[in-house]
């Protein structure tokens with residue numbers, strides 16, 4: 289259903305009656321937002337709940353402040369009956385900091401969904417704060433919109449409440465009965481939606497406004513021969529996919545690998561749209577995804593040259609033993625050794641994988657087995673260190689060691705690849721290649737891998753958010769270059785914090801919605817100095833509940849292990865220890881062993 293119709297319906301209807309015929313129209317699409325603490329919430333995740341209550345919050349509005357007590361009382365009563373409560377803040381003048389202050393001052397202990405692009409509020413037809421929406425989360429049906437009760441009005445409060453509209457609506461919803469529709473309009477403070485207004489008055493241009501956003505944020509994967517299943521190759525394609533685009537934008541599924549943009553250090557080439565870009569795309573889609581007569585089609589003019597290796601011809605190429613992939617089923621992670629047969633020690637500057645069959649290869653993590661390890665098998669039980677030397681995942685840049693640094697691979701070492709395949713309905717054989725790019729001369733510095741991880745944990749069955757934490761002690765002065773969160777199917781979120789020797793803490797990165805499909809490496813714009821004695825702390829959580837649609841078996845406890853049915857909690861790091869140069873290596877000492885030993 290299109291946007292303008294929804295607005296119209298919302299505007300003319302003070303009540304949204306729940307007659308079956310109207311039900312179809314009173315739906316809100318699935319959406320995801322971060323709350324005031326940077327935590328990710330998605331409506332459909334609460335699909336097993338009976339109702340989701342959303343109270344429109346705005347700082348400074350007296351009706352909001354005065355209404356919260358009643359809302360809390362209802363929350364305390366209905367939470368145990370399958371009703372989840374949120375606040376939603378769509379005000380352009382508010383931000384996380386001011387919302388945290390307001391929440392502190394007025395005792396709001398709800399997650400406040402920060403609707404910074406105002407798109408969720410727009411899709412609900414919100415116009416004032418203090419209004420409440422009751423949504424059936426599975427289908428997104430809006431069961432009720434209106435005031436909490438009749439106690440509050442502009443500059444007046446009644447001593448007692450006569451009509452408990454929200455309570456009545458919840459009782460009816462829980463009983464599966466029609467929701468009383470005769471409720472008055474909800475008083476509250478008017479919210480300004482400038483972007484929506486602007487885009488209505490001056491319709492967006494496909495070629496000038498929309499195509500450049502897609503070109504900068506999507507087309508690198510969505511082109512012919514790219515890793516995405518469809519190409520943004522023309523206006524017709526984009527228009528045809530536009531409603532699906534809106535869904536993935538509203539649920540933050542695309543572009544993949546998004547981080548919390550409000551915290552952490554600057555990250556290189558991270559995927560994510562600005563508030564303005566999101567508004568432009570969604571408003572253009574809502575208006576019908578039109579291209580004006582005579583406008584050019586910049587997307588149709590793009591050409592792509594996808595070289596086999598994006599870094600050029602590697603110095604050494606190794607074939608990964610071919611893997612037969614069945615047509616259907618879930619494939620356990622495979623641990624595939626790659627014999628390097630090196631004649632001498634080598635200094636690696638970059639590692640790039642070329643998947644044999646992009647349709648089935650989901651990710652690879654390359655672990656290095658140093659000559660000291662007796663067998664590759666010894667490594668595969670997870671008992672050895674877990675520092676990675678690189679990896680592959682769709683959309684992930686090859687690992688390139690910056691600033692004239694490299695990693696030493698000693699003669700006798702091998703790679704052990706964790707390979708994750710998915711099935712596609714047809715049988716295939718994947719013959720992946722790995723290319724190593726070498727330094728001719730030993731580089732100035734040595735790059736090391738580490739991990740802030742946790743190997744002793746048990747996630748109880750059905751746990752919705754089982755928190756885990758791991759740390760890496762930085763024993764000598766070092767520079768941190770990149771961070772790569774790694775968990776399996778139950779991974780929910782992960783953040784990295786630096787704890788300095790003087791006790792100061794700094795969030796470096798937060799990935800609020802971890803997706804095991806995408807194994808991104810997050811590279812710092814500027815390498816970060818970590819004095820000796822600092823710690824990198826990875827904090828995250830596992831979702832072992834039935835709400836996690838990737839979960840293979842919510843009824844089982846999960847512990848650390850290498851297979852898909854087991855879990856990992858690794859916050860990989862790439863860092864360079866000050867003073868680690870090829871010359872500083874004394875004969876016989878293995879850097880990789882040395883540095884991974886702290887795990």
Ligand code: HEC
Pocket residue numbers: 502505506507508509510515516517529532533536541542543544559561682683684
């Ligand atoms: C890093 C690569 C990458 C980028 C960047 C990217 N996509 Fe995708 N996109 C994919 C892949 C791969 C899939 C298929 C996902 C799957 O199979 O689950 C996909 C699927 C989709 C789908 C289909 C729905 C689905 O879940 O399968 C839509 C719509 C979409 N992308 C829109 C976008 C938009 C809009 C952008 C930019 C704002 C974007 N994508 C950026 C890789 C990318």
